[in-house]
Amino acid sequence: MAELAADKHVKYIVSVEKKKGSFGSVVIEHMRVNGAYWGLTTLDLLGKLHVVDVDEIVSWLISCQHESGGFGGNVGHDPHVMYTLSAVQVLALFDKLDVLDIEKVSDYVAGLQNEDGSFSGDEWGEVDTRFSYIAICCLSLLHRLNKINVEKAVKYIVSCKNLDGGFGSTPGGESHAGQIFCCVGALAITGSLHHIDKDLLGWWLCERQVKSGGLNGRPEKLPDVCYSWWVLSSLIMIDRVHWINKEKLVQYILDCQDVENGGISDRPDDAVDVYHTYFGVAGLSHLEYPGVKAIDPAYALPVDVVNRIFLGR
């Protein structure tokens, strides 16, 4: 059985950061703050967060912040709630939340809540339950959930529940494992998991495991390493993760590694990227793989970081 090539993955993540100028890196430049979150969280899960220059990253992050309090995906790009959460998460990893003007950031996020309880991603008004999760997670990490109407936020999420027990992006939208993670996560953080039919949703989620051991995101779709995170986190939060075969999934994730150059891909022998490397390692953490730190299924941060924020030192 293959093993986790942890050192290779660390090297890969550090090298991606330095390798600019390829088409692959330019095309995702607008979401570098997300990339930083994926890469740095992976490093932390592997116990290697110390290899990066904290001050350099923090000052770059701050340069992505706008007057409104929100963060763009990179310097010069518009603010959006998605990058604001990633920025907050990265600062949480480094225990540097105190560099933020908490009121300003939380006002920006809380200001995106709409009358019906839903959240827009930015000032242009796209509504999606992904943004509900992002806003709730972000405000919770900043201890500012009191700035929004939590009851309405929960009600909106519940209005997106489907026949299969899962959730869509807006009312009527099809269930998708990523979207389910967002909704379950938001309900978990707001102590509202009783709105979920855990057996119905748990069965749908565990049926995402296909013959190869990998997980897909919707029925009759191909497996993909990223669902190791979306599906597993959701199953853990509703206490149904024992319904899948963990050994087979571990094997699948390990099969998606590039053991020579580091990194993990969506499926075996595909091109690796930081996104799938993070989801693969985080998935292994959920599967209690030795040598990988525990990650919290709702906040998507290492458990020690989350405990530090909510339970004190």
Added chain:
Amino acid sequence: MHGRPRKTLKPEDEAASAAKAEKLQALQSQFLSNHHDRNYSKEALDLNAKLLEINPESYTAWNYRKLAVQHKLTHTDSDHDSAKSVLDEELRVVEIALRQNFKSYGAWYHRKWVLSKGHSSIDHELRLLDQLQKADSRNFHAWGYRRFVAALMNRSEEDELNYTTDMINNNFSNYSAWHNRSILLSSLLERKVQGFFSKQKALNDEYELVHQAIFTDPDDQSGWFYYIWLLDQTMKIDAPQLISSWPAHGSDVILSRDRCHGDIALSQVHSFRTESGTFPLILYFSQAVEGVSSATVAVESSFCANNDLIWKPLSTNNSSTAKVWVTQVKFPNNRLQTSETYPVEISIGHSKGIISSSGFKFSYHTQIAFKVCVQSFEKETDTERNEEKIFWKDDNFHNYETKSQEHSAVASFDRLTISGNHEPTNSEWRTETIASEIALFRELLSEITCKIGKLTLARLLRAHDALLSQSNNKMVHFEEVLTLYADLTKLDPFHSWYYKDEYSLVLLEQVISNWESLLRHCCHYRDLTLSPHGSSVCLRLNNLSLSRIGSIDKLLWVQMLDLSHNELRSIEGLEALQILSCLNLSYNKLGSFTALGPLRLLKSLKVLDVSYNEIGSHSVDTTRYLCPSPLSHTEENGGNSHEIVAGVDNVTKNWDAFLILKGLDLKQLDISGNAIADEQFRSFLVRSLPTLKWLDGELLH
């Protein structure tokens, strides 16, 4: 990056990629500079369109276009035609981007944003969608956009339903279409649109459609999920119902405030002893409800004023809705006449304030009548007795049947469930439908081996038994169902724990379904005189390989419960056992303290054995969010507890143990055989739980 093969680039490819990157980089920098300069010239917009054609994910580039549109609409002629031409250009750019990346959130939203301005023709949209949905019939962005367009042009839900029929007939394996169908059909039925007056007829048609899909390709999941939903729609009774209570209807309850020796009362199921001088009333509903209060539930008795009663939801996460509601009633004051019995009557359903989470009202008028009598004794002076330890050894239990002559207690098991308030209107159709579906799937499974087919048959048989059990309390098919789950475990080992959990639920349901089998699991603890913690009747569900517990609604009377030597990972639902005082969970698979969350609501619990579980062995805590805590904003910060327990260190480290155990009034706790239970942890427990007398069999003080 999805689906791109892993390969090292050839030098010429690498050069090409670098050239492409350079071009994109140049476009991006030029665009950002235009954006910051608020330059909305034609050249700037053309450059932006080029960027989006290569990289539709560049969200700031879409924002810029919206700013440009707003700028143009305010600075040029405001007539309809010029607005339309500005917006049509946007639709063109989006279409090019979508053909480059069909899954671009930014592109789809930009189109919605443009359409919402109301100047563009919508007719083209459905044609475009038809093209795109043919290319990828599962694209959820396209389906979402379709719902948006349909709403914008007031297209009828019937038309959209027909569209899903076409898509399904074209390819049965289109889960997206099945999903959309469930949404449309629910809405049509709810609004009782013409042609959808009769839920029965509509569902019958749906069964026919989904049979075609399932029989064409039984291994495709798409239709099966829809089928399971149909089954649920068939069985579902919208209005919440009361399914059980404690005290049960028709029961005689003997209450005692003091410890009583040598009295036969404690050998009965319906005796309840407490030091608090109150006893609970428990109402168990078929679904979570809100609005249970002295205004919606009337409790009539000579000793307690209804208005004084405060009903509380039994919710493990402090929600205001729950399946189980409880109130505490003070004992009648009867110092003089010890033998008097007091009738109590609970009426519910007379007022409409009880509502399910899905908005349906409780409307069946239900009455529960029972009697209580109080037995008072001289205060026990012998404190030794109070410290009596419970030993869960087999020789301390005697079979209930052989020891007991009490037919009254036995008979009362029959009345544990409240019956006769079920909705009659659809029951015949329901029974017929389930029966014919069972016949159909038996036939299918006689020809092929199909995992989901077997699972569905098991569910149909359970549905059938549930319908029948309303009249006769028998589970006709339970053996067949258990065989199906056992087969499934072999057929589909990936999900063996799912089948095992289902198996456990059915097994337990069968054990509890009638009193003959239940009595086989009821025991007396030692001789009758020696139970210091209430009734000495113990329900022993040990050694049954249960991985999950259920049928809790039928166990509300249990005060002593042995669930040891099973494979339980969770005790979800156990919070309903409000009069439980002794619980044995040893030798199970409980993985954390938060898994014991339901116990926080059991204020009568005195004796708890969780030895030999897996607490402390796992880095993943699967009940972390099912239990109130600072993480889910349902409990104050664990850090504050420092003040509550002065001098107790490790509160932060052991926050979960502290959270669960601090509010309980445990006298006896067994925790050995768990990874967490080292000396340090034991001393933490001793300091945080001052009422504890026995820890791991040792007398503490």
